[in-house]
Amino acid sequence: MRTVRSEKIIKSKWDIIFECVVGFILILIGLMILIPILHVIFASISDPSFVRNYKSIIFYPRSITLRGYGLVFQNTVIVRSIFNTLLYVCLGVSLNMVVTVVAAYVLSFREPLWNKFFMKLITVTMFFSGGLIPLFHLLDNMNLLNTAFAVLLPAAMNAWNMIILRTAFRGIPDSLMDAAKLDGASYIKMLIHIVIPVSLPTIAIIFMYYVSGHWNEWFSYMAFISDRNKYPLQLILREILVINDTTNVMPGDPDLITGQETKVLVQYCAAIISVIPMLAFFPFVQKYFMTGVLIGSLKG
Amino acid sequence: MKNKKKKLTLKALKKDFRQYWVLYLMFLPILGYIILFGYVPMVGVSMAFMDFRPRLGYLGSDFVGFANFTRFFSSPSFWKIVRNTFSINLLDLFLGFPTPIIFALLLFEMSNKHLRKTVQFIAIAPHFISVVVLCGMITVFSRQGGWLNSLVAQIKGVSQPYLLEEPSYYYPIYLLSSIWAQMGFASIVYYAALCGVDKNLIEAAKIDGAGRIRQMFSVTIPSISPTIIIMFILRMGGIFAVGLDKSLLLQTRLNENVSEVLSTYVYKRGLLANDYGYGMATSLFSAAVNLTFLLITNTIARKTETSLW
Known part of the structure; x- marks a missing residue:
């Protein structure tokens, strides 16, 4: 039964x-x-x-x-590149967050007459761009080549991230904003005291995207930076792993058996070291991915 | 509605500016940024029609018409590059595009929550591994002494010094590693769409006596087809935009015949060889093909009432 x-x-x-x-x-x-x-x-x-x-x-x-990790952390070239990466991530992400939040905030208002036009300007850049070569020429003219700004400035805002954030800002109840307006809050005050605190989960995801983007970036550094002392970790990793060349990093004869062994060890350890910060980050934001917060906002 | 009726008079603009000048002021630097890095480089497209010399600039360089394009179309590498770019993309379209959908379906059909969450967590993790480390690991694994190299040697019976230097292994390695790294992350979109499928529909199918597989094909998959179509259109728009990163990193002198794609060619000719006009012409060609494919796919998709615009 x-x-x-x-x-x-x-x-x-x-x-x-x-x-x-x-x-x-x-x-x-x-x-x-x-x-x-x-x-x-x-x-x-x-x-x-x-x-x-x-x-x-x-x-x-x-x-x-743990010998490999010891070797990696004693190595001046690798350690310098880690510091470079940390510096670039801090600079780049601060710039990203300011630009993206402000742009998303301004464009989240529907009433200002110019906003539609601004939005169109941004949308066009998502589908059309001059590409690598004109950008290189522009950076050359601006005397930015061989500085980190050559990489960080053009990447100051990601249009997708801005749209995701704008959708989140638009989801804030009007009553909340109207109440603040009645209290005489200025636009800047509303941004700092209402909009940002209410949208922290989405801001956290965007933050995560930018951090992992800067941490993992290598190509624009290779294209725009020639000074080896300014190389980020990913470029040094490319040398060690992809080109299979540890001579710049590890002095000593790579043909000896001990040299071969250290080489293998350093390769694996360096890879792990570069991946751990991002993977450690991931469980904290994973729940946001799962709830489909992002997808919902993309549709809007 | 109100906005549409309002006429754009000077008076309205003035009022608008008086009301929102703070917002406009906040946006001003961003507007400058967008114009400088988004639109100024677009002027550079004209390089494709010039014998561009950086010292002479846009106005000083000689105008050469379509010479750069004819040079590219008639160069011996043209067909090779187009063929490679298409091959990688078609393979990725047939194998790389469906796998996240299948994976999302499998996750959705799994009723054991712990297993589902664990596998999903593991599958998304590789997305955060940088492409340099991914390609670095591929090269380490496929060199002599690496496990992939030994595995292939065991199966084939012949040992290779370095798998990536063997052109026939390049595409399988490229594709499988892409799927390995991106399947989990790409499946999130579909999984979210699956979670949004109306449960009543599935219940109704169940009452009608549909088995699990029948439910999947008759209810679940049709319900997420709009998402699939949108993702497909976006994918088609990038048919010629093979990831520069991976191709550049996995390229060796010996596999260039299969690994050289448009983006790597643009980089090499345009920046490394300083042939600006030629590189730009190549890049423009690739953008034009992408746009054509995007438009064609979108037009076809419109007939199914799901499209980008």
């Missing part, structure tokens, strides 16, 4: 098989994504002579050592 209530809970035989297959595929996907990451983590803390000779995926670390 089944009751109506339990009919919803009891699944048919086919449902159970279906769920099992889905679950199995999902676990498989999860493992396929996770295993290469774990391999890198385990390789970075394992004994280098083992890593060099072991030619398949490492499923657990052997004779754990």
Whole structure:
């Protein structure tokens, strides 16, 4: 005897098989994504002579050592590039946040006559741009080449992020804004005391996007900066990992076995060090992604 | 409604300015920024028709008409580059585009909350790994001694010194790593759309006796088709915009035949070789193709009543 209530809970035989297959595929996907990451983590803390000779995926670390991390953090080139990156991220993100918040705030008002025109100006730049070469020429004329501003200024605002934030600002109840207006609050006061505090979750997502964008950026630095002392971490990583050249970073003979071993170790450790800050960030904002906050605002 | 009726008279503009001048003042620097970095470079498109010399500037450089374009179209690398750009994109369209949708569907069909959340969390994480590290790891894995290299050697029976230097492995490596890194993040859009599907519809299908697979194809997938179509149009608009980052990072001298795409070519010829006019012509060609594809797809999509505009 089944009751109506339990009919919803009891699944048919086919449902159970279906769920099992889905679950199995999902676990498989999860493992396929996770295993290469774990391999890198385990390789970075394992004994280098083992890593060099072991030619398949490492499923657990052997004779754990943190020597690689020590080497990376003692290395002046890498440490300098980490400081450079931190500086660029701070400068870039501060600029991004000010520009994006102000632009989204101004454009969130529907009444000002010019706003539609401003919005059109921004939308056009999302689809059309002069491209790399004219930008290079412009930066050259502005004497910005070989400075961090050559990278940070053109990226001061991302139009998508601005639109997401504008939609969030528009979602603030009119009553809240009207009440502030009646109290005689100026536009700037309204921004600081109402709009920003109310929209903090969305601002946090945008912040996260900008931080990870600046942290991971490499191409514009390569195109616009020639002084090696100003290189961010990603460019040094490119040398170590992609070009497979540690001579600028690690003095010593790379042809010796010990040299080969340190090279492998430094490669894995440097990769981990560059990824950890972003991955550590991620769980905090993950819940915002899941709730579809962003998607909802994109439609608006 | 009110705004449309209001006529744009000088009086209205004055009143508007008096009321909102603070907002306009706040926006002024941003307007300057947009014009400087968004619109001034557009003047640079004219480089495509010039023998551009940076010292002479736009007015001083010689006008050469379509010479740069003919030079590009008749160059031996033209077909190679177009072929590579299309190949990567078509492969990505057939494999990279559907995987996030399938993944989102699988997540949606999974009733065990813990498993679903865990897999979703793991799948999104690679999005935050920088492209340099991703490509760096690919190169480390595919060099001699790397696990990918050994794996391929075991399957094929022949060992390669470096997988990326073997042109036939370039596309599989490129595509699989893209899917690995982006599938989870790209699935968020679809997953959110799936969560918005009317539960009553699914219940109704269930009462009508539809099995799980039938429900999926008859109810769930049609319900998210607007999202799929929009994402597809946007994807088509980027058909010629192969990620510069990855191609540039994974390129080696020996795989150039398959890895050279328009964006890498623009960078190499335009900036590294200082052939500004030629690079700009190439870049303009790529933008024109993208726009054409965007317009065509949007026109087709309009017939299904879902389109960008």
